[in-house]
Amino acid sequence: MSTPPTAADRPWLSAYPEGVPADIDLSQYRSLVALLDESLAKYAERSAYHYMGHDMAYAEVDRQARALAAYWQSKGLVKGDRVAVMMPNVLQYPVAVAAILRAGLVVVNVNPLYTARELEHQLNDSGAKAIVIIENFAATLAACLSKTPIQHIVLASMGELLPWPKRWLVNYVVRNVKKLVPPFELPSAVRFADAVHKGQALSLQRVEIGPEDMAVLQYTGGTTGVSKGAVLLHRNVLANVLQSEAWDAPVMHRIPAGEQPTAVCALPLYHIFAFTVNMMLSLRSGGKNILIPNPRDLPAVFKALKGQTFHSFPAVNTLFNGLLHHPEFDSVNWSHLKVSIGGGMAVQAAVAKLWLERTGCPICEGYGLSETSPSASCNPVTVTAFSGSIGVPLPGTLMRCLDDEGHEVPLGQPGEIAIKGPQVMAGYWQRPDETAKVISADGWFRSGDIGVMDERGYFRIVDRKKDMILVSGFNVYPNEVEDVVMGMGRVLECAVVGIPDEHSGEAVKLIVVKKDPTLSEQDLRDYCRERLTGYKNPKLIEFRSELPKTPVGKILRRQLRQAS
Structure with a gap:
């Protein structure tokens, strides 16, 4: 038994807003299914999701999820079997997840934009026996299906759960006007609505699910080599839901009585951030999610938000x-x-300042990883001044900065951030060697991020180990340079990477997307020279029309490095 943390171990508690507890009660639910069952019954009459102008009630999610869970069981899937979910933010996503969990199965979140090679790896690594996939990406599955363990395919469409005639219209436009569904052949696939219909004639067999059972396989680490599945137990995700609820409470309690808490779900639900903080947290609070299928289509985002009242916006x-x-x-x-x-990535001071000016609501920067379900720390939601920090550890969470030998570094010194708490994963799926590299015997998870902690317990990310640039023996952290450049006000986006240099080992390269078309390379050099010491100044500046990003919106520095 480890000794409980003392106040000295948690200097950040003094930064907690009034009413936020130091720890959370993890005994409220035995599993995510217990949370699902409670909320779907308690809030049956409320709207759970708003999608393309249509509201789906909690009762309807409940009905369809029960039927789909019974369908899975009728196909011989048993507790612990993995089911892949490969969809954007459509109504079928939360129904599929509720069904998978209720049947005692494990959710394997899959990025719909994966190539056939990436999909094949994930399906084989997870051992998934079934997949729920939207037809837009069915051609990818068809290309690798014969080399995977998939036995059952449930095929969804963008408009399928909308009322007639909108259902027909949306599918017609997606398939025939926008041509977003490449030709595919999956003769064994069953349509989502048909699977639900078949399941309605079956009875769902209750499965005993406890806190130590696996709930989600969340794949991560693709930027550091082969993608690994973070094993998130029911108790891990539950803990993070309750931690997030406690953290947001000081401002969410200001929602007028009788007004349903509503969140904008623009981040993809297959990403653990939206999975926990949008879908699961909203279920817990009886809230509604406005589903945004494609956040890159900004006109569509604005169309979805016009006329809507919403209170929470993770992005x-x-x-x-x-x-x-x-x-x-x-x-x-x-x-x-x-x-x-x-x-997901560092919030830039210029963006935070403008967001507060335009909305009246500050951006609270938080921090987490797939391995921590995901949230580990956040700035207090009552604070309006942007600090550039990732805030303080959430209730029940410990964080510290370690050197390469695993010893805690002095206050204010950079070190690798290590995290301990109920939201930390059980390990990497079937990778005890990789698990041992990141989780110590006493449960500390090494994040791979370099940070510093100040005397108040606030943490600041200096950078990823691998993103650090070494210029003539001096460390340059890309986040710092990017933040300076964004402060200029004439830059829309930027990224900083290290490039080989025969004189200094590495040099700083700055890639910029202009906001001001008159911005010149010399303007940038003059601005940086005034604000950064010599070795941090960009040696090379490149202008681009856009930067490569992940589907979640993280800038792909690795891709920029490879192109340099």
Whole structure:
């Protein structure tokens, strides 16, 4: 038994807003299914999801999820079997997840934009026996299906769960006008609505599910080599839901009585950030999610948000920035917004400042990883001043900075951030060697991120180990240079990478997307020279029309490095 943490171990508790507990009660639910069952019954009459102008009630999610769970069981799937889910933010996604969990199965979240090679790896590594996939990406599955363990395919479409005639219209436009469904052959596939219909004639067999059972396989680490599955137990995700609820409570309690808590779900649900903080947290609070299938289609985002009242908006810096610079920004009513959570990548000071000015709601930067379900720390939601930090550890979470030998570094010194808490994964799926590299015997997870902690317990990310640039023996952290450049106000987006240099080993390269078309290379050099010491200044500057990003909106520095 490890000794309980003392106040000295948690200097950040003094930064907690009034009413936020130091720890959370993890005994409230035995599993995510217990949470699902409670909320789907308790809030049956409420709207759970708003999608393409249509609301889906909790009762309807409940009905369809029960039927689909019974369908899975009728196909011989048993507790612990993995089911892949390869869809954007459509109504079938939350129904499929609720069904998988209720049947005692494990959710394997799959990025719909994967290539056949990437999909094949994930399906084989997870051993998934079934997949729920949207037809837009069915051709990818068809290309690798014979080399995977998949036995059952449930095929969804964009408009399938919408009322007639909108169902027909949406599918017609997607298939025939926008031509977003490449030809494919999956003769064994069953349509989503047909699977639900078949399941309605069957009875769902209750499965005993406990806190130590696996709930989600969340794949990660693709940037550091082969993609690995983070094993998230029911108790891991539950802990993070309850931690997030406690953290947001000081501002979410300001929602007027009788007004349903509503979140914008623009981040993809297959990403653990939206999975936990949008879908599962909203279920817990009886809230509604406005589903955005494609956050890169900004006109469609604004169309979905017009006329809507919403209170919570988790997003990444690039999405906040893109929305702010869109001409339709003021067509949306932002006045009800209580909390904007920035995660996934560093929030830039210039973006945070403008977001607060335009919406009246600060961006609270948080931090986490797939391995921590995902949230580990966040800035207090009651604070309006942007600090550039990732805030303080969430209730029940410990964090510290370690040197390469695993010893805690002095206060204010950079070290690898290590995290301990109930949201930390059980390990990597069937990779005890990889698990041992990142989780110590006493349960500390090494994040691979370099950070510093100040005397108040606030943490600041300096950078990923691998992103650090070494210039003549001096460390340059890309986040610092990027933040300076964004402060200029004439840059839409930027990224900093290291490039080989015969004189200094590595040099700094800056890649910029202009906001001001008159911006020149010399303007940037003059601006940086005033604000950065010599070795941090960009040696090479490149202008581009856009930067490569993941589907979640993270800028792909690795891709930029390879192109340099």
